[in-house]
Amino acid sequence: PGKSMSKLIVLAKKTKKLxxxxxxxxxxxxxxxxxxxxxxxxxxFEPLYDGFGVSAMWAVLTVVVVFEFSVGGTLSRGLNRGLAxxxxxxLGFGAHHLANLSGKLGEPILLGLFVFLLASTVTFVxxxxxxxxxxxxxxLIFILTFCLISVSGYRDDEVWHMAHMRVSTxxxxxxxxxxVCILIFPVWAGTDLHNLVANNIDKLANFLEGFGxxxxxxxxxxxxxMTFLEGYKCVLNSKQTEESLANFAGWEPGHGEFRxxxxxxxxxxxxxxxxxxxxRIEALNGYLNTETKIPEEIRxxxxxxxxxxxxxxxxxxxxxxxxxxxxxxxxxxxxxxxxSKIAAKNLKSxxxxxxxxETEILDLIPAVAVASLLVDVVACTEKIEESxxx
Amino acid sequence: PGKSMSKLIVLAKKTKKLxxxxxxxxxxxxxxxxxxxxxxxxxxFEPLYDGFGVSAMWAVLTVVVVFEFSVGGTLSRGLNRGLAxxxxxxLGFGAHHLANLSGKLGEPILLGLFVFLLASTVTFVxxxxxxxxxxxxxxLIFILTFCLISVSGYRDDEVWHMAHMRVSTxxxxxxxxxxVCILIFPVWAGTDLHNLVANNIDKLANFLEGFGxxxxxxxxxxxxxMTFLEGYKCVLNSKQTEESLANFAGWEPGHGEFRxxxxxxxxxxxxxxxxxxxxRIEALNGYLNTETKIPEEIRxxxxxxxxxxxxxxxxxxxxxxxxxxxxxxxxxxxxxxxxSKIAAKNLKSxxxxxxxxETEILDLIPAVAVASLLVDVVACTEKIEESxxx
Numbered sequence: 001p002g003k004s005m006s007k008l009i010v011l012a013k014k015t016k017k018l019x020x021x022x023x024x025x026x027x028x029x030x031x032x033x034x035x036x037x038x039x040x041x042x043x044x045f046e047p048l049y050d051g052f053g054v055s056a057m058w059a060v061l062t063v064v065v066v067f068e069f070s071v072g073g074t075l076s077r078g079l080n081r082g083l084a085x086x087x088x089x090x091l092g093f094g095a096h097h098l099a100n101l102s103g104k105l106g107e108p109i110l111l112g113l114f115v116f117l118l119a120s121t122v123t124f125v126x127x128x129x130x131x132x133x134x135x136x137x138x139x140l141i142f143i144l145t146f147c148l149i150s151v152s153g154y155r156d157d158e159v160w161h162m163a164h165m166r167v168s169t170x171x172x173x174x175x176x177x178x179x180v181c182i183l184i185f186p187v188w189a190g191t192d193l194h195n196l197v198a199n200n201i202d203k204l205a206n207f208l209e210g211f212g213x214x215x216x217x218x219x220x221x222x223x224x225x226m227t228f229l230e231g232y233k234c235v236l237n238s239k240q241t242e243e244s245l246a247n248f249a250g251w252e253p254g255h256g257e258f259r260x261x262x263x264x265x266x267x268x269x270x271x272x273x274x275x276x277x278x279x280r281i282e283a284l285n286g287y288l289n290t291e292t293k294i295p296e297e298i299r300x301x302x303x304x305x306x307x308x309x310x311x312x313x314x315x316x317x318x319x320x321x322x323x324x325x326x327x328x329x330x331x332x333x334x335x336x337x338x339x340s341k342i343a344a345k346n347l348k349s350x351x352x353x354x355x356x357x358e359t360e361i362l363d364l365i366p367a368v369a370v371a372s373l374l375v376d377v378v379a380c381t382e383k384i385e386e387s388x389x390x
Numbered sequence: 391p392g393k394s395m396s397k398l399i400v401l402a403k404k405t406k407k408l409x410x411x412x413x414x415x416x417x418x419x420x421x422x423x424x425x426x427x428x429x430x431x432x433x434x435f436e437p438l439y440d441g442f443g444v445s446a447m448w449a450v451l452t453v454v455v456v457f458e459f460s461v462g463g464t465l466s467r468g469l470n471r472g473l474a475x476x477x478x479x480x481l482g483f484g485a486h487h488l489a490n491l492s493g494k495l496g497e498p499i500l501l502g503l504f505v506f507l508l509a510s511t512v513t514f515v516x517x518x519x520x521x522x523x524x525x526x527x528x529x530l531i532f533i534l535t536f537c538l539i540s541v542s543g544y545r546d547d548e549v550w551h552m553a554h555m556r557v558s559t560x561x562x563x564x565x566x567x568x569x570v571c572i573l574i575f576p577v578w579a580g581t582d583l584h585n586l587v588a589n590n591i592d593k594l595a596n597f598l599e600g601f602g603x604x605x606x607x608x609x610x611x612x613x614x615x616m617t618f619l620e621g622y623k624c625v626l627n628s629k630q631t632e633e634s635l636a637n638f639a640g641w642e643p644g645h646g647e648f649r650x651x652x653x654x655x656x657x658x659x660x661x662x663x664x665x666x667x668x669x670r671i672e673a674l675n676g677y678l679n680t681e682t683k684i685p686e687e688i689r690x691x692x693x694x695x696x697x698x699x700x701x702x703x704x705x706x707x708x709x710x711x712x713x714x715x716x717x718x719x720x721x722x723x724x725x726x727x728x729x730s731k732i733a734a735k736n737l738k739s740x741x742x743x744x745x746x747x748e749t750e751i752l753d754l755i756p757a758v759a760v761a762s763l764l765v766d767v768v769a770c771t772e773k774i775e776e777s778x779x780x
Binding site: 014015018019025026028029030032033034036037040041044057060061064065108111112115116117118119120121123124127128140143144147148236237239240275276279280282283 | 404405408409415416418419420422423424426427430431434447450451454455498501502505506507508509510511513514517518530533534537538626627629630665666669670672673
């Protein structure tokens with residue numbers, strides 16, 4: 001019992017942490033509960049239930065399947081579902097009618113052929129990367145609805161009735177989901193993307209800020225916060241997240257400071273430059289863990305230049321992150337980058353002038369090399385940043 | 391018309407390329423078509439249709455939704471769906487019964503409460519990363535089935551009948567999907583993961599192989615194939631693909647040379663080490679594009695050592711990739727790594743002895759630094775590789 005007790009406590013702690021990390025998760029859960037309850041009760045009460053019949057469960061199904069964490073996700077799935085159902089219903093009705101005309105024997109053969117052709121083709125279309133990104137769910141629903149309607153054993157007028165019921169219940173379900181999603185504490189994928197890109201730049205800055213003192217083993221006041229060493233790691237694998245957020249953001253209407261057609265692709269560009277920078281930082285991080293220590297005399301010489309250079313880069317990165325966050329023009333980032341470049345040059349000449357004894361050059365250079373790369377990347381980021389402001 | 395014609399041609403070319411890149415896509419599309427047609431016709435023929443009624447469409451729905459590209463994906467979704475439906479049906483039946491007992495007035499309130507609580511809780515559970523990875527789809531179906539059954543306006547015995555029908559149709563649908571998926575040209579996620587990991591290592595080797603001659607501008611016989619420069623880029627973002635493949639592979643039964651509980655996690659470890667190595671290579675790639683040229687005299691000196699070092703690393707990487715591919719023990723990889731390390735040491739001493747004129751150290755060192763890092767990573771990979779062979 002003691003063991004299961006401690007497991008329970010661990011679980012409770014995990015749950016609490018999950019909720020604290022992002023309280024919107026709790027709100028989202030409650031929102032889903034609310035939307036489903038609304039639709040369920042709507043469906044439960046007899047008068048409506050009699051009117052819609054079994055298709056009413058499509059309303060519940062729609063809410064469950066369509067409701068996503070972000071507004072963009074919900075809209076994307078809802079529109080996909082609505083549009084696909086509508087198109088497929090029309091096509092399915094046509095196929096059904098055509099098969100009906102061909103008599104008792106030809107009907108199943110023709111229907112089978114239609115279903116096979118359509119399902120195969122649409123499944124193949126789902127492999128196109130562009131279709132997959134935006135319309136994957138819609139294509140799935142398209143196959144589904146087409147099969148259900150074309151193969152249904154009903155007579156033509158029954159099919160009309162069924163299609164009508166289905167479309168209206170799906171509309172009710174989708175409408176409920178979208179309303180609850182947008183009206184109660186909406187989570188905008190666009191805002192998330194905006195913050196993610198800014199935070200990622202910030203994380204790189206945090207690493208660089210801590211890197212200098214740690215590499216040169218400068219004693220710090222008080223305990224040092226080592227979390228910055230791990231922070232940038234998630235930037236390395238942020239590609240998929242950014243892409244799906246940008247995709248969802250494209251479905252969202254204007255909100256807050258974002259217009260409807262906000263240039264979300266710019267964020268992807270900045271994100272990919274940030275990732276490039278993060279790869280360099282990952283390489284830099286490798287040098288923190290190696291045991292080889294720098295000879296004392298050289299350390300003193302290069303320490304100032306290095307720290308100066310990285311602190312200017314940190315200032316530039318932080319300002320860029322801040323300016324993305326607040327959507328203002330970065331005013332002093334450029335001068336920080338220039339200063340950082342000057343520091344890099346100083347370091348270069350320092351190195352080639354004085355480091356020609358039998359020291360292990362390999363121990364010193366990497367930091368410089370990567371940092372100078374970093375400066376380039378920062379300059380790149382700034383270019384993109386400016387284009388966002390336009 | 392000419393414009394739309396050329397667009398069509400572009401589309402046709404894209405389609406052809408998509409099919410040629412991986413012919414399994416075409417087979418998969420045909421398989422989906424086949425499975426859906428089978429189930430649809432099964433559902434269409436009157437005697438069966440009378441027996442199953444409207445729930446028969448759940449069979450079609452199940453096939454459409456469950457059928458995934460790989461066997462593991464299909465099994466994972468199928469089992470998730472089956473299990474979730476079964477559990478939720480039981481729970482929903484209980485809730486329905488309990489609400490029935492509480493009279494005309496209490497029933498909707500109690501039902502609403504149940505649905506709200508369950509939907510909110512399960513939605514929150516979906517945020518747990520572990521649950522999300524393996525059971526996301528099952529949890530969704532769980533909410534769905536629970537709502538449909540508990541809220542259905544039917545009497546108790548009707549609910550039993552409905553639940554029975556639904557479970558049997560879902561079993562038929564799931565069974566068809568799984569059979570078609572496994573019996574006709576199965577695509578195993580495990581095999582894909584296996585090949586992906588081996589290929590990724592190979593791609594790094596290809597880059598390194600081409601890097602030396604390109605960096606030192608050694609003239610090559612004939613046209614040089616530059617595709618290797620891009621090949622490693624996809625390794626950088628392979629994390630999500632590898633994880634989802636490993637997840638699917640965990641659901642697959644034994645096949646080919648893989649036992650049921652093949653240590654798929656080892657592949658993730660190797661994959662992450664490969665990615666670490668790719669980050670270094672990405673940094674290395676940055677030096678190819680910089681315009682600064684190396685002074686002639688130094689180039690000659692370091693060229694041999696560098697190329698020697700990287701060619702040994704290439705041999706080791708290629709052998710590792712080959713040994714993963716064929717599931718054999720790498721026999722000479724270790725000696726290649728040792729040779730590569732010796733070459734690295736030679737290069738080091740060469741550098742510290744002779745490069746003390748006013749040369750731009752920054753231009754030369756990075757290649758060395760990263761290559762020596764690379765050797766470490768290769769050694770790491772080998773360790774993991776050995777543990778896989780156990």
